[in-house]
Amino acid sequence: MNVEVRVLGDVEVRIEDHPVDIGHSRQLVVLAGLLVDANRVVSIDQLVDRVWGEQPPRRARGTLSTYLTRLRQGLAAAPDVTIARRPGGYALTVEPELVDLHRFRQLINQAHDADDEHALASLDQALQLWRGDAFAHLDSPWLGTVREALNRERFAAQLDHNDLHLRRGGHARLLPDLTAQASEHPWDERLAAQLMLALYRAGRQTEALQAFHDTKRRLSEDLGVDPGAELRELHTRILRGTADLPKQPAAPMGRNDLPGDVADFTGREQELHRLLAVLPDRHDDTAARTVVIEAIDGMAGVGKTTLAVHTAHQLVQRYPDAQLFIDLHGHTTDQQALDPMAALDTLLRALNVPGERIPHTLDARAALWRAELATRTALVVLDNAYDITQIRLLLPGSPRCLTLITSRRRLLGLDGANVLSLDVLPRAEAVTLFTRILTDHRAAAEPDAVNEVMELCGDLPLAIRVAAARLRTRPAWTISHLADRLRDGHRRLAELSAEDRSVAATFSLSYQHLTADQQRLFRLLGLHPGHDIDAYAAAALADIPLDMAENLLESLVDAHLLLQPRRGRYRFHDLLRHHAHQTACDTDPEPDRRAALDRLFGHYAYTTSVAMDLAHPWDATYPWEADQRRRPPATDTPTPSLDDDVQAVRWLDTELDNLLAAAHHAAGHGRPDHTSEQATALHRHLHIRGRDTAARALNDLALHRARETGNRLGELNALLALATIHTWQGRPEQAADSSQQALAIALEAGNRTGEQLALHALGDAHKARNQFAPATDYLKQALAIALQTGNRIAEQDVLLCLGRIHRSLRRYEEATDCYRRVLAIDRDLSHHSGQQSALQGLGDVHWLQGRHQSAADTYRQVLAMARATGNPIREQFALCGLGNVHRELGQFELAADYCQQALTIAHSTGDPECQFEAHQGLGRISQATGDHLQALDHHHTALDLATDLGHPADQARAHDGLAHAHQALGDTTRSRRHWQAALDILTGLDLGHADEPGLTTATIRTHLAAGANP
Helix, strand or coil, X not given: CCEEEECCCXXXXXECCEEECCCCHHHHHHHHHHHCCCCCCEEHHXXXXXXXXXXXXXXXHHHHHHHHHHHHHHCCCCCCCEEEEECCEEEEECCHHHXXXXXXXXXXXXXXXXXXXXXXHHHHHHHXXXXXXXXXXXXXXXXXXXXXXXXXXXXXXXXHHHHHXXXXXXXXXXXXXXXXXXXXXXXXXXXXXXXXXXXXXCCCHHHHHHHHHHHHHHHHHHHCCXXXXXXXXXXXXXXXXXXXXXXXXXXXXXXXXXXXXXXXXXXXXXXXXXXXXXCCCCCCHHHHCCCEEEEEECCCCCXXXXXXXXXXXXXXXXXXXXXXXXXXXXXXXXXXXXXXXXXXXXXXXXXXXXXXXXXXXXXXXXXXXXXXXXXXXXXXXXXXXXXXXXXXXXXXXXXXXXXXXXXCCCCCCCCCCEEEECCCCCHHHHXXXXXHHHCCCHHHHCHHHHHHHXXXXXXXHHHHHHHHHHHHCCCCCCHHHHHHHHHCHHHHHHHCEECCEEHHHHHHHHHHCCCHHHHXXXXXXCCCCCCCECHXXXXXXXXXXXXXXXXXHHHHHHCCCCEEEECCEEECCHHHHHHHHHHHHHHCCHHXXXXXXXXXXXXXXXXXXXXXXXXXXXXXXXXXXXXXXXXXXXXXXXXXXXXXXXXXXXXXXXXXXXXXXXXXXXXXXXXXXHHHHHHHHHHHHHHHCCCHHHHHHHHHHHHHHXXXXXXXXXXHHHHHHHHHHHHHCCCHHHHHHHHHHHHHHHHHHCXXXXXXXHHHHHHHHHHHCCCHHHHHHHHHHHHHHHHHHCCHHHHHHHHHXXXXXXXXXXXXXXHHHHHHHHHHHHHHHCCCCCHHXXXXXXXXXXXXXXXXXXXXHHHHHHHHHHHHHCCXXXXXXXXXXXXXXXXXXXXXXHHHHHHHHHHHHHHHHCCHHHHHHHHHXXXXXXXXXXXXHHHHHHHHHHHHHHHHHCCHHHHHHHHHHHHHHHHHCCCHHHHHHHHHHHHHHHHHCCCCXXXXXXXXXHHHHHHHHHCCCC
């Protein structure tokens, strides 16, 4: 479907070139307020300000909600343009190319990075998008400011467009437009210069001079200023008849050994600016006495030489006596690194020093080199340096000279040098480089595939050049086909090879210059399955002391074979990771590789166990860990010192993705026991951090491997974990199935703990479906086993679940008794992990009983504990509870803030149950404050979540909220439909009420009878 959103003129949405009716002017201002920041969240306050400015109407938010609802309806026929509620506001989602404003800016950016021909084409397209003033005929203070800024962008693009035409000899065709533009912008000196130059080149010298005088007069009379230096200089050149001649300094007189500049040089504007910014000011005596040395380092293939040569070409006129270039072969396939004696011989001969004058000792040769440069203004590029020893004697001593050095190593001993460490290209620049090299239509036809190829190339310039070169010589290939070939990590480096360019060969050269210890660690790091690594894990892999691991890691960073994203963390560029892994497979015997991974798995298993014992000693929500989790033996390699729960949680959070990657990797590399043990050990922390999807994937894998290897305990643990995950994620049927399988295994093995846990899981699964009778039966069986075996933790856990059932059945005394028994067990065991759950339950009971102050006090206690212990799951529910209480007290702004905080956390944890509670609370608040359309939004979302979770009683709550909102809007047909749905659900569950004050089947019947008839 062809969709266009146009704002550079009248605002309109077009589908298949037909306009869509999207409402009146004020509604269009709302659309504009979202379009300017397309694909970003715009807060409600921002939208109100954009639409009405400093004097919004009394019910601005409600009116805004109405406009947004109507806009969604109007845009329903345009599926590529959607407006959605997001935490903090609203976002309009659309591909930037479909909006003329964003397409205009994309084309301008393309023009800035292109040659004259392509830049002119981009600017032509960009300017043709304008059909008049931006947001024509719409009015708001904010839009006026935006329109003004956009007009400046358009004018700047027009001036760039003029310059390109003038450079290409298009002055005659340009003159009418320039005359009109100069009349519209009489004080713009750049435009005046363009008009003067075009008139002069058209043979109208007198008119060109008059144009200068007219501009000078206007500037003086209107602004009280004189024309700038550039305009005055152009005036002088026109008087002399030399305006057609470019302003070129005299050609350099000295020798120029620079390689040719790369025609498709792309990006690096910040780096180039940084290199040029440190050059001394010739008018500053102090700066002019400073010797300037610039060192560019970076990993192989990152474009160091390309940048150095490009920079040197920009400086030819500034260093006219000589521009020298020498490849020192620090990393070259077929040549030894050039020693200083040989390098000085080459450099001296380049300065026309006769061979007989060149000394035979190194010190004398270096002294002559410095003497020859003492009176010259020269630029010296020392490319591909191996280390500081190779170049120290090659450095000029004269402040009139500039030295550019490139190296794959960080030249740490280079005193006084300005060091630039070059990174891979930003993605936009990587795409531009690829497109320029490819030169045909394929990049524009497959933008997503281009992006994927850049990802697979790691945005490394060498890899991009090789990939584009391969495509250019294979016109039958699509970019998607190349992406398919690169996606296979094992063959990716082989694919990135073309003629004399090979990414793998380039990496190999860096590897060959490492010491034996560095090479070994480099290879073993390639076996690590995670994204990054610390020194402890590296020491385990290599079986070396910690200080040795740290030193070797830092040396690999200095050699640009590792990245250091933050202190103490190390990672590979993706292509180097594949190279290291392949080198390890080619070099190290399989038993050595297996031993390295076993040490890594042992390190992670032991440290995880220590961290979990400190961070989460036990919890009433996870009683089975104490009996099911194995404590791994201590390792022979160093482990971090974790002294308290804060350090333990920090370690778990930092390493969590690595722990998951290692556990998955172990399953396919002969260590399924590690997979099972880590799945059990990490289960609780994953849930607390909202990583239930990751926990499910890990336990699915653990279950599969346990069954393959006959590990019945591992199978039992995985099934129990999956049962709880299925319940949390709203899959009670699957939870019950996993629980039944676990129960069968436990009974077969005589595992009383497993039996108790499986019965408890079955109770949870039935409770989630509001099947309270069987749920209670299973839980009482589980409680009996807990009491028989003296398992106080399991007893506590079952009591919490029974308390929730009693609360749902409005047996408040029984629920309170369960929660108080949990708190008593907490006191007896001198642990307080179950305290938050019990207090949350008591807060819910107080709220449902209308004891608002008691509920608020209890929720605040839970909130403080959750934040102190870093438990976002409990924090989000405490916030929802506070939102409900303050709504009941009529404190709607505070209530909405609490619910919004809860929703934000619930989105980050991925918890659909809390998302339901937050949306349900926000819907009730919107209804209470008269924002009925906003209430509909929240309750519809809540209904979808409750349906996905399989929670019928919560569906009834959402239907009740929708019914109230529709009734307030006068839609009695819909309100009756939703109340009837709520009534049917509750009667079907044999419940006379739901978990909200005042929501009973009796009140619903009253609503239906009293005024909801159509």
